[in-house]
Amino acid sequence: MAEPTLSLFAQLSSHEQVVACQDERSGLRALIAIHSTARGPALGGTRFYPYSSEADALRDVLNLSRGMSYKAAMAGLDLGGGKAVIIGDPATDKTPELLHAYGRFVQSLAGRYYTACDVGTYPEDMDVIAQESDFVTGRTVGQGGAGDSSVLTAYGVFQGMRAAAEAVWGAPSLQGRVVGVAGVGKVGHHLVEHLLEDGAEVVVTDVRERAVRRLSDAHPGVRAVSDTTALVTGPLDVYSPCALGDALTDGVVEALRARIVCGAANNQLAHPGVEKRLQDRGILYAPDYVVNAGGLIQVADELHGFDFERARERASHILDTTRQVFALAAADAVPPAVAADRIAEQRMADASGDRGIWLP
Numbered sequence: 627m628a629e630p631t632l633s634l635f636a637q638l639s640s641h642e643q644v645v646a647c648q649d650e651r652s653g654l655r656a657l658i659a660i661h662s663t664a665r666g667p668a669l670g671g672t673r674f675y676p677y678s679s680e681a682d683a684l685r686d687v688l689n690l691s692r693g694m695s696y697k698a699a700m701a702g703l704d705l706g707g708g709k710a711v712i713i714g715d716p717a718t719d720k721t722p723e724l725l726h727a728y729g730r731f732v733q734s735l736a737g738r739y740y741t742a743c744d745v746g747t748y749p750e751d752m753d754v755i756a757q758e759s760d761f762v763t764g765r766t767v768g769q770g771g772a773g774d775s776s777v778l779t780a781y782g783v784f785q786g787m788r789a790a791a792e793a794v795w796g797a798p799s800l801q802g803r804v805v806g807v808a809g810v811g812k813v814g815h816h817l818v819e820h821l822l823e824d825g826a827e828v829v830v831t832d833v834r835e836r837a838v839r840r841l842s843d844a845h846p847g848v849r850a851v852s853d854t855t856a857l858v859t860g861p862l863d864v865y866s867p868c869a870l871g872d873a874l875t876d877g878v879v880e881a882l883r884a885r886i887v888c889g890a891a892n893n894q895l896a897h898p899g900v901e902k903r904l905q906d907r908g909i910l911y912a913p914d915y916v917v918n919a920g921g922l923i924q925v926a927d928e929l930h931g932f933d934f935e936r937a938r939e940r941a942s943h944i945l946d947t948t949r950q951v952f953a954l955a956a957a958d959a960v961p962p963a964v965a966a967d968r969i970a971e972q973r974m975a976d977a978s979g980d981r982g983i984w985l986p
Contacts (some may be wrong), residue, residue, distance in 0.1 A: 641688060642983050645735070653719065654712065656728055657683055659691035660739055663709040663984030665977045667737055668708030669745030669763070669926060670694040672728070674716040687711045687873065689893045694922070696970040697915040700947055701940075703926050706984060710738045716746035723753055729758030733842075737761050737986040742775065742925040747871070750775055757771035764925040772928040775921035778937060779890055780816030782944040783918025784824075786912045787864060787888040789948035794885050794910055798945070801825030806862040806884070808832070808854050809840045809869030813890040813921075817868060818848060831857045832869070851978035858882050865889070870895040875909075879903045901963035914964040916948055 633778050638644055640665060640871040647656040660668045670691055677683040695749025712728060714720070732741050732755065742764030743752060749766040756762040756769070763770025780956070787805075788798035795803075805821050806829045807814050814830070821828050822845060829849045832838050838850045851857050853872075858865055862884040867873035871893035879900060887894070887909060895901055896912045904911045920941040955965035 627771040635689070637684070639692075641691065643729065643738070645683075647731040649724070649937045651726040652721065653714070653724040654713070654724045654727045654731075656710055656712040656731065657687045658731065658735070658739055659687040659708060660735075661688075661691040661709075662695040662974060663738060664695075665699060665706050666704040667761075667984055667986075668694070668706040668707035669698065669740040669742065669743045669922065671701075671753075671764070672710040672712060672747050673744040674712045674714065674720060674746030676715040677711070677713050680713070683711050683713050686871075693915045694893050696967065697919045697922055698926075699970040699973040700916050700966060701919040701923055701926075701944075705921070705922075705926060707827035708826045709744075709838065710739075710741055712746075714901070720746075721750070723899070725751055725754040726758050727756045729755035731764070732761055733759035735761070735796060738802045738984065740929070763928045764930065765928070770928075770932065772924045772932045772937070773936070774812065775924045776812035776816055777920075778924040778941045779918055779921035780820060780936065782868070782923070782941045783813070783817055783888065783917045784820040785920075785945040786917025786948040787821075787866070787886070787940060789945050789952065790864070790886045790888050790910050792949070793952045799824060800864065803860060803863040804829065805864040805866055806830070806857045806860065807868055808857055808873065808889070809867065809891065810837050811869070813918075814866075814868035815841055817866065817890065818845065819834060822847070826895065829857060829860065829862070853879070854878075856883075867891045867894055874900050874904070876900065876903065879907060879909070882907070882909060886910045886912070888917055889914065889916045892918065895963065899954065901961040905944045905961045910952075911962055912948055913951060913963045915970075916951055916966050917944060919944060929984075 643660040645658040691709035698705040740761045751878040753766045767773045792798040864886040867889035873894045875896040951966045955962040
């Protein structure tokens with residue numbers, strides 16, 4: 627007997643709006659998902675990625691946009707959550723014509739969604755999109771923007787990791803700890819530098835040899851291993867997934883030797899229940915959307931005239947927010963992921979009232 631097919635609205639779950647964008651001339655195929663505007667207009671990056679199917683692209687944009695709502699709420703921002711995905715290989719399919727077409731679709735939402743950078747897109751791309759849309763952030767410094775948002779993303783993850791270290795070992799420091807970082811691209815590279823400055827021993831892996839080589843050239847003391855399996859089964863104190871989502875599968879959790887998981891990747895839990903398996907194994911999980919909010923804080927600050935020091939100061943509070951999550955988790959005897967969801971959902975509920983969707 628065939629499995630029942632979920633209706634479209636069942637797939638969209640609690641999302642307010644999902645827009646399919648197609649432009650035949652440029653080849654654009656994109657999805658924009660607005661999860662919630664309870665706290666304000668939705669903000670979230672544009673991911674340019676060669677999805678194997680449209681169903682995979684839809685799943686990703688729904689998960690990512692939901693995470694942005696929770697991330698904005700936990701960061702205390704007056705913003706909702708949205709995300710966009712462009713289906714294609716950015717190395718071969720990204721053209722100015724395609725980005726212009728995409729910008730016109732963003733503009734058509736009249737400010738309900740602000741876009742920014744994500745995997746496969748960069749501040750220079752945002753400058754192109756901004757030629758068609760008023761609702762673009764994460765732009766280059768030359769255009770008055772915040773530039774590379776990975777800088778404060780990594781800084782926030784480091785603050786979250788300090789809070790986790792304090793909860794496990796009694797001090798907010800990684801000095802002398804072995805930290806394994808999976809993915810040393812834009813965010814992972816900056817995170818490694820913070821860890822080295824704090825006195826940690828760092829082990830890394832990445833599917834791109836060039837990324838590992840670039841890091842090793844800059845920091846010869848960093849050790850590299852062949853793949854994620856070798857990393858997670860090694861003698862780690864902290865595991866930091868900083869690549870794509872679904873990093874924490876049942877198999878990874880069972881193999882992990884680390885006491886803490888704290889990384890920059892979005893949607894790290896492969897399925898519901900993984901957070902309980904982590905807790906049962908005595909592994910402290912710092913919820914991804916809590917600790918990786920620094921990039922969102924950085925591009926959100928741009929909406930008010932970017933000031934790096936102001937944004938960095940706000941990102942430093944991720945330390946206290948993560949402490950708050952751990953405290954609630956301990957008080958309610960639930961995993962930290964559940965505690966973070968409770969805080970974020972309450973903040974969104976408090977903000978929504980009877981307003982419904984946000985309109986400009």
